[in-house]
Amino acid sequence: MRNNTMGSLIWLRLMRFANQSNQLSNEFLKRFDLTTAQFDVLAQIQVYQPITQSELAEKVVVTQGGISRMLARLEKESYIVRKQEWKTKTISLTEKAQAVLEEALPAQLMFQSSFFEDVLTKEEEKQLYKLITRVHKHSQQKKFPPE
């Protein structure tokens, strides 16, 4: 019926795994009162602060509108401050966010790693990273799929 190709099988697996691990990550981060999306944004800000909204949007691969809303939420929870500077808004972390990240970041890195370390050898991890990186980079070139 559905003569699945190898590629479509990989795709399904990948999507289901991404979904699943995202949910588990949300569950995990609940103890820090964060969602995966919020953590991702805060971690990027920490690395690149001070940063403008549009730059940040690019880093986390979200539209301008998306980042605007996300930052509005994060500001309401006083994780970040936005300073109007010229026409640009410059974003940086508050003490609160800094403190939360200090705990959450290493924990989350461990958590993420555990998905792979528990079942793959060092060699296999490297192999997987190599393959997924190649696939990812290729997909970025793909921007405009042929009609």
Next chain:
Amino acid sequence: MRNNTMGSLIWLRLMRFANQSNQLSNEFLKRFDLTTAQFDVLAQIQVYQPITQSELAEKVVVTQGGISRMLARLEKESYIVRKQEWKTKTISLTEKAQAVLEEALPAQLMFQSSFFEDVLTKEEEKQLYKLITRVHKHSQQKKFPPE
């Protein structure tokens, strides 16, 4: 600064790729007037119809509430019909959905495959599938992360 582990690097790549390819898939399916999520649900119904809502929710890994809303949308667009049977609602595809899928399904399978076929050898595809399957299965066991 961020002493990233191999695992956390893989995770980031995987998530960004899942995100990216999901967006591209949405763009691709626009010609059929479908989103990736809708396509996924319709394809599952096609395989398993007639099926109940709760069974379907499990297949596509979404909550009861989520599937309820999704099916309400699909019904409004008359892609599916829901027949109350006892206390259960049995779902099946309409002619319209059947016709759309006939075109969309092979196209989408091709599209998904192209992410991998273009950059990996047959051998590497098998390797990637093996690794991601192991990782995915492991994540399903993981259901309740340790406190």
Next chain:
DNA sequence: CTAGTTTACTTGACTAATCAAGTGATTGTG
């Protein structure tokens, strides 16, 4: 036969995203 439990589904409040249209400074250019 009525009361309580379970099952299947819905719904309200929320997070997170998209697109497209709108706002409001800053920067050309005639």
Next chain:
DNA sequence: CACAATCACTTGATTAGTCAAGTAAACTAG
């Protein structure tokens, strides 16, 4: 100098999902 274009950001409408509380049918006692 004024008008248009551009840039950075916001916002309304919509899709897609979550959780938790609610409804209604169908079983399961006492």
